[in-house]
Amino acid sequence: MKEMEPFKLLVSHEKAKETILKTCIPIDRIENISIAGASGRVLASDVKANRSVPPFERSAMDGYAVIAEDTFGADESEIKLELDGVIHAGEVSDQEVSRGHCIQIATGSPMPSGANSVVMVEYTERHEDRILVTRPVYPGANVSKKGEDIVEGDLVLTTGAWLTPAKIGTLAALGWTHVDVFGRPRIAVIPTGEEIVAPGENLNPGQIYDVNSFTLEAILQAHGAQVDRFGIVGDDYSALKDTIEKALHYDMVVLSGGSSVGEKDLLAGILGDVGEVLFHGVQIKPGKPTLYGVAQSTPVFGMPGYPTSCLSNAYIFLVPAVRQMGRQPPAHQKxxxxxxxxxxxxxxxxxxxxxxxxxxxxxxxxxxxxxxxxxxxxxxxxxxxxxxxxxxxxxxxxxxxxxx
Amino acid sequence: MKEMEPFKLLVSHEKAKETILKTCIPIDRIENISIAGASGRVLASDVKANRSVPPFERSAMDGYAVIAEDTFGADESEIKLELDGVIHAGEVSDQEVSRGHCIQIATGSPMPSGANSVVMVEYTERHEDRILVTRPVYPGANVSKKGEDIVEGDLVLTTGAWLTPAKIGTLAALGWTHVDVFGRPRIAVIPTGEEIVAPGENLNPGQIYDVNSFTLEAILQAHGAQVDRFGIVGDDYSALKDTIEKALHYDMVVLSGGSSVGEKDLLAGILGDVGEVLFHGVQIKPGKPTLYGVAQSTPVFGMPGYPTSCLSNAYIFLVPAVRQMGRQPPAHQKxxxxxxxxxxxxxxxxxxxxxxxxxxxxxxxxxxxxxxxxxxxxxxxxxxxxxxxxxxxxxxxxxxxxxx
Known part of the structure; x- marks a missing residue:
């Protein structure tokens, strides 16, 4: 009968976190995905404007395209302009505005040639086909110039930008349908323990339900990971070793249970055999029996089996680790x-x-x-x-x- | 040619929000979903414990199951107990612990009969088949009683609870695989405008790309909604009316563009024809041209066409509305x-x-x-x-x- 050994060298919380962050390397894998699903992802290439925004000179208001000089003095004397037509959104007018004339124009419509400004509808009165202007405008008033916002060739977003809804909108404005983003961390969550049974199955005496793989999955997903929840593996050296080795192609392997000091707590031994144990036991309560190491460059966590310990250590250690791997900004925990x-x-x-x-x-x-x-x-x-x-x-x- | 009318009665920001929250009713639809995907959802029925947790009396530590009375005085004189065997996790032992004896036990394993406490391995030394106990324990030490945590029949979670990872874990601990949750708001996002073109298509003179349906989708999804992004609808009365009427089976309809005062801004008229306009124009900058009403009990938003206005109004008005419909706790905006x-x-x-x-x-x-x-x-x-x-x-x- 193998002897049980208590934990010998507990690392501090700070040292544990430092060790983890040093070995959970940001992911370099790049995916090209639809902008419709890119919110919360991280940009993997610079975005240069392939066109100007706005792409043409346009009205910034609903009103009348005019020659500004025609409106000077409108606040003092009555100025009426002849209404020559209307430009709807999306239309390009071939009419030209000449002195004493105007064209009705909708917000966003291309400016007609000849006109250099727009009088807002609020400052006009309509008298059949003549428009009374009640306020003067300066040249350029209520007009957005082509490229006023973004000039073709501008660097608009840079690699590493976190794609907020606003930045998704920017990509759409440039006509992009797809975008390069860094891959999300792919994480294998492996529940272990001879006494652990999946919810929904029968519970025999001495058995309890798997809790940790569900809490871990929920937390990791909330912080940008893509999680595969494995089936339960018993306390068997070769079954555990096989499962871990097969999971090492993931970006991170998270096991729950099996990191305590009991005779059947084999994980530290297996991790030592397939890679390197970096710490086993942390000065934290609850959550002391936490194991961490690296195998084939893949970080491997042995989380405590107890649900509360597993949960707290997930918030304290896993969340910063997975966010760093996924290049997410640090969590603003509320x-x-x-x-x-x-x-x-x-x-x-x-x-x-x-x-x-x-x-x-x-x-x-x-x-x-x-x-x-x-x-x-x-x-x-x-x-x-x-x-x-x-x-x-x-x-x-x-x-x-x-x-x- | 129809005349353009400026906005006449702008409502205050507060009044607009009050009107919206009065008419965006929390969803009563219930879905039964896997606990694996239930994080962030809202519980639609009370959860009573269908079993006790722990389901049996178990050791809370790695150590030795003993009769506490045998250990009294262990800090003063040498007390050795005969080691009768070992209980692994998940095993039920049929051995009984008698005076002067002990059984090695792993954390979480069922207590053997006869024993009333566990001495932690840290406070023992092994001498072949005898265990030296270096600290006394009191009866009940390091033992979790059956039902100590949850007693069968306990009300564990109540309707309306927001399912955090911790609460998902609680459901798993009780053996639940599925859970009743309230439906997520299903939202139709409809981009409108004659000049609007989908990203990826060719841009003709006078045209711009659809931005708002992408920003709206990203924001609404982040706050718990299920979004269908519709194709672009032009400024055509019957096409718009048809699309809106067909979308009224959604929980909410959000249109972008078409809520300004231009001749072709038909939405207010259509909303008045199919339902009721509750406000049109808000005292807010940017974002004034915002339309809101209800048709067949479905809230209908006409968001401003300008991207920044649409975005800010989404944060100010849509986010609280969709969270209330989805019964989510108020957003803790950072x-x-x-x-x-x-x-x-x-x-x-x-x-x-x-x-x-x-x-x-x-x-x-x-x-x-x-x-x-x-x-x-x-x-x-x-x-x-x-x-x-x-x-x-x-x-x-x-x-x-x-x-x-």
Whole structure:
């Protein structure tokens, strides 16, 4: 019977994160995708304007295309212009505006030749085929010049830009249908454990349902990853090793369970055999039994088996890792300030991650222990108690990071 | 030739939003979907625990299952227990622990009968088949009782809960594979305008590319909607009316373009014919030419044609509307404080929405006019200048809402 060994060298939270970020390399793979699905993706090539925007001189207002000089003095004396016609949106007029004349024009329509400005409809009155102008305009008023916004050849967006809805719109304005973006991190999520059963199946004595592969999938997807959730693998050296080796073509492999120190906790051994263990055990509570290493350049995480520990470490370690790989901007995790409902004493000598529920500005700790599911079900977010914290008094203000 | 009429009664931003939220009713449709895709969805039925969690009494630690009384005094004198065997994860042992004996046990394994506590491996030493215990434990130490976390029949989650990764995990822990959620708002996005051409097609003189249907799709999807982007419809009464009527089976119809006051701006007339116009024109800059109404109980938005106006009104009006329909919690839009790079004078008598770029804590206005695409491409977010604002001095602090 193999002996159980306790964790020997716990790394600090900071050191663990540094090690992870050093080895989760941003993805260089490039995909060409439709702009319709490109929001939230990251641009993989510079975008130069292949045309000017606007592509022609156009009216910026609904009104009348005029020669500005004809309107001078309109605020003092009555000026009427002859209405020669109308230009609808999308139409190019072959009429020319001459002195004393005007053409009705819609916003966005190409300016007719001869005219140099537009009088807004608000500052006119219509008298049959004559238009009374009540305010003068200067030359160029209410007209957008060709290329005023973007000149052909301009560098409009650069590699690495995060494609917001506004930037998607910019690509559309230039006529682009597809765009080069960096690939999303492809992640294998592998639940392990002899006692783990997939939801929906029968639960025999001693068995529990797989929780972690579902929470991990949801979190990783929310931060830009493409996740394949594997079937459950038991605590068997060769089955686990085979599965891990086959998963190393992913950008990242995330296992849950099997990183504790029990006899059957084989992952550290397997990771050492197929690659290199970079740390095993972190000074953090919950979440101590966390394993991390690299095999064939692929980062491999062994997340704690306990649901709350797995969840908190996913937020603390996996989210920054996957965002860096996917070249996403750092997560703006939403935080709120609240008053803590009771005195908290930190006695663990580890950084603590404490789930709380917020009601009326009060943060109520709901953390029971790392195996408790209710601490996840009722929690609105979490607070972090630093490693050097002694005590937080009831009513002290705490920053709560919301689960979103 | 039909006369152009300027907007007559502009509604305030507040009144417009109130009208919208009164008529965008939360969706009652229910779908049963896999928990694997349920993150971010909204629970449509209460979740009662159909089993206890944990489903059996189990060890909370790696260590040795013992009778606590055998360990009393272990910190003062040497206590050794006979090791009778091992319980692996997922196994149920038929061995019973008797006085002076212990069984090695892994975290999560069912407690053997006879034992009432677990000594952590850290507080033991192994001497062949005898285990030296170096710290006493109290009865119940490191043991999770059956139902300690959730008792069968407990109400665990309630209707309306927003499914975070943690709550997805809770469903999995209870063995659920599928869950009832409210339907996502199904939205028809319809680009209109005689001069509008789909990206990828040839641009003839006087034509521009469709921008708004892409920005609208991206924003609406990000806030939980399921979007169908329609083909472009020209400025033709019967074609537009047909398209709108056929789209009224959606939960919301969003048109872009065609809500200005030009001769060909038919939407207000059509909406009046098929339903009711609730407002046309808002005291906001850019974004004044916004149309809103209801037809056959379906909210219909006529968004401004200009890209920047359409975008800002999407953030201001569409996002709260679609989140309310989808029963999503209000958007926590991310904001940062920055100093404004130059003096701004508000002379419009309208609330102003100004796109800015942030560099080194300074917010640089990039807004040119409502037709400018670059104001979207280079913007990091926007500031809102209230209707009663007179002036903002250079260096004043402004709150920037980030485009995300």
């Amino acid at each position: 935080t709120v300030l609240a008053k803590i409902s009771k005195r908290l004493v930190s006695a663990s000598g580890r950084m603590q991650f404490l789930t709380v529920r917020i009601r009326n500005g009060i943060a109520h700790p709901v953390y029971k222990h790392s195996g408790a599911i209710t601490s996840m079900a009722t929690a609105d977010g979490y607070i972090i108690l630093p490693i050097n914290l002694d005590v937080i008094e009831e009513g002290d203000s705490v920053e709560v990071t919301l689960f979103e | 904001t940062v404080l920055a100093k404004i790079s130059k003096r701004l004078v508000s002379a419009s008598g309208r609330m102003q929405f100004l796109t800015v770029r942030i560099r080194n804590g300074i917010a640089h206005p990039v807004y040119k006019h409502s037709g400018a695409i670059t104001s979207m491409a280079t913007a990091d977010g926007y500031i809102i200048l209230p209707i009663n604002l007179d002036v903002i001095e250079e260096g004043d602090s402004v709150e920037v809402t980030l485009f995300e």
